[in-house]
Amino acid sequence: ILSRTIFNTKTPLQLSRMWYSSSVPTTKLFIDGKFVDSQTTEWIDIHNPATNEVVSRVPKATQEEMQAAADSCSRAFHPWAETSILSRQQVFLRYQQLIKDNIKELARLITLEQGKTLADAEGDVFRGLQVVEHACSITSLMLGETLPSITKDMDTYTFRLPIGVCAGIAPFNFPAMIPLWMFPIGMVCGNTYLMKPSERVPGCTMLLAKLIQDAGAPDGTLNIIHGQHAAVNFICDNPAIKAISFVGSNQAGEYIYNRGSANGKRVQSNMGAKNHGVVMPDANKENTLNQLVGAAFGAAGQRCMALSTAILVGEARDWLPELVERSKALRVNAGDQPGADVGPLISPEAKVRVNSLIQSGVDEGATLLLDGRAVNVPGYENGNFVGPTIISNVTPEMTCYKEEIFGPVLVVLEAADLDEAIALINNNPYGNGTAIFTNNGATARKYTHEVDVGQIGVNVPIPVPLPMFSFTGSRGSFRGDTNFYGKQGIQFYTQIKTVTSQWKAEDAGVSSPAVTMPTLR
Numbered sequence: 100i101l102s103r104t105i106f107n108t109k110t111p112l113q114l115s116r117m118w119y120s121s122s123v124p125t126t127k128l129f130i131d132g133k134f135v136d137s138q139t140t141e142w143i144d145i146h147n148p149a150t151n152e153v154v155s156r157v158p159k160a161t162q163e164e165m166q167a168a169a170d171s172c173s174r175a176f177h178p179w180a181e182t183s184i185l186s187r188q189q190v191f192l193r194y195q196q197l198i199k200d201n202i203k204e205l206a207r208l209i210t211l212e213q214g215k216t217l218a219d220a221e222g223d224v225f226r227g228l229q230v231v232e233h234a235c236s237i238t239s240l241m242l243g244e245t246l247p248s249i250t251k252d253m254d255t256y257t258f259r260l261p262i263g264v265c266a267g268i269a270p271f272n273f274p275a276m277i278p279l280w281m282f283p284i285g286m287v288c289g290n291t292y293l294m295k296p297s298e299r300v301p302g303c304t305m306l307l308a309k310l311i312q313d314a315g316a317p318d319g320t321l322n323i324i325h326g327q328h329a330a331v332n333f334i335c336d337n338p339a340i341k342a343i344s345f346v347g348s349n350q351a352g353e354y355i356y357n358r359g360s361a362n363g364k365r366v367q368s369n370m371g372a373k374n375h376g377v378v379m380p381d382a383n384k385e386n387t388l389n390q391l392v393g394a395a396f397g398a399a400g401q402r403c404m405a406l407s408t409a410i411l412v413g414e415a416r417d418w419l420p421e422l423v424e425r426s427k428a429l430r431v432n433a434g435d436q437p438g439a440d441v442g443p444l445i446s447p448e449a450k451v452r453v454n455s456l457i458q459s460g461v462d463e464g465a466t467l468l469l470d471g472r473a474v475n476v477p478g479y480e481n482g483n484f485v486g487p488t489i490i491s492n493v494t495p496e497m498t499c500y501k502e503e504i505f506g507p508v509l510v511v512l513e514a515a516d517l518d519e520a521i522a523l524i525n526n527n528p529y530g531n532g533t534a535i536f537t538n539n540g541a542t543a544r545k546y547t548h549e550v551d552v553g554q555i556g557v558n559v560p561i562p563v564p565l566p567m568f569s570f571t572g573s574r575g576s577f578r579g580d581t582n583f584y585g586k587q588g589i590q591f592y593t594q595i596k597t598v599t600s601q602w603k604a605e606d607a608g609v610s611s612p613a614v615t616m617p618t619l620r
């Protein structure tokens with residue numbers, strides 16, 4: 100089944116040209132092991148966010164093309180599910196090496212289409228790579244359970260099996276990491292996978308697809324379609340698809356959760372966030388201010404775990420002027436420029452939205468301590484740049500507090516004590532991530548126990564768990580009951596069979612028919 104494996108292939112760095120051709124390059128579909136041109140008449144332009152030049156076009160796949168992709172997944176399922184677990188493990192061992200070999204090119208594609216700095220883009224790939232590395236331990240992860248002698252001559256054991264064709268729908272902000280949360284875990288469990296990358300950043304996923312093919316994944320085990328609503332509806336409705344992994348906004352996530360679940364599918368849906376960083380006056384000031392600035396403005400605030408809200412407790416309010424000074428020192432520039440700290444937003448529309456949310460703070464009575472709206476980036480005047488922005492004196496009723504801004508904007512609130520800070524956070528509908536900065540263990544312990552948020556950092560600003568744990572966002576940031584990656588990821592992509600067997604010695608005698616419920620005593 101792995102006869103097509105290319106063992107020593109190093110994917111050339113110019114690989115992207117294989118699916119980009121003509122003066123406006125186009126993104127291909129990946130169907131049944133082939134990169135194919137779409138026959139659609141509907142295309143979406145992809146812009147470099149630093150210049151707004153069109154860098155490529157992505158098709159809205161036709162119904163026939165999407166059906167061909169799903170059929171390919173269905174055909175490939177049984178052979179792949181029956182492939183030995185060691186063979187599947189080998190594919191992912193080769194895959195992790197190919198990702199490492201191509202990390203610079205993957206990062207370049209991310210910066211081109213998404214805008215984040217090259218160093219940050221490498222981090223994006225690296226966090227996804229860690230999930231692939233973890234997938235290589237599938238021989239342990241998929242172990243079932245055994246209980247011998249549950250009654251005389253009788254044993255019970257469970258095994259985990261793949262569930263069928265699975266699908267992933269990804270957002271624009273982590274073009275490598277989030278698709279790598281999805282198809283590698285689904286596939287290593289023996290499922291086949293239909294992936295729909297964000298229509299704004301498909302290039303990186305296409306290279307990841309080429310690399311998994313080079314690693315030996317058989318034709319049809321991964322198919323890629325492109326598009327927007329029609330592609331999402333196709334995934335929610337297609338009867339061959341048994342499970343959907345979604346990451347993105349609440350609007351899309353709620354819709355996909357409801358529509359997919361109504362069609363009987365498993366759905367895990369990671370959604371929006373408003374992550375609070377609580378600063379206690381006993382914290383290490385130097386460390387805390389640096390962590391806050393990095394976590395608020397890194398990736399231009401376009402991370403679901405960005406620390407976009409600071410709560411300064413008591414005298415920590417006096418640290419605001421220094422917070423502003425450090426934020427001013429960040430360099431706003433195109434992501435591929437040396438020394439860039441903050442890149443552009445994804446689109447002109449995102450920039451307009453972020454700017455209007457900043458203005459809403461001013462209009463509703465907050466104080467604009469640092470205004471990044473008029474930032475000038477020489478040579479990139481058409482880019483979607485917003486500089487680091489800090490809004491203080493914010494209250495929970497204000498629009499800039501209630502909305503996920505998803506830009507380089509830190510809103511600052513104050514609290515008299517820890518209880519007030521915790522109450523504020525527990526009142527917020529989101530539950531993705533939070534952090535507390537303190538030097539007091541008892542304060543940290545109280546916080547981690549009482550705050551109703553799924554991922555908590557203690558002196559750690561962006562506590563995204565490594566893949567041996569799971570990504571445990573909660574409340575308004577998650578729908579479903581089984582999280583991404585870690586043990587829960589394996590659970591999501593597998594079903595359990597429980598076998599109870601009795602083997603008696605031949606001379607054990609024959610019992611009479613039992614018509615009462617077997618009690619196994």
Ligand code: NAD
Nearest residue numbers: 269270271296297327331346347348351369370371372403
């Ligand atoms: P988005 O919801 O606009 O897009 C995500 C995917 O859904 C895309 O593939 C898109 O084609 C599709 N989509 C968009 N609108 C849709 C609709 N109305 N109906 C059906 N499908 C639709 O999200 P985005 O702008 O790409 O990403 C940013 C959002 O993702 C932020 O809210 C961020 O917090 C969230 N996010 C969450 C996590 C997490 O793990 N919780 C991680 C990353 C991003």
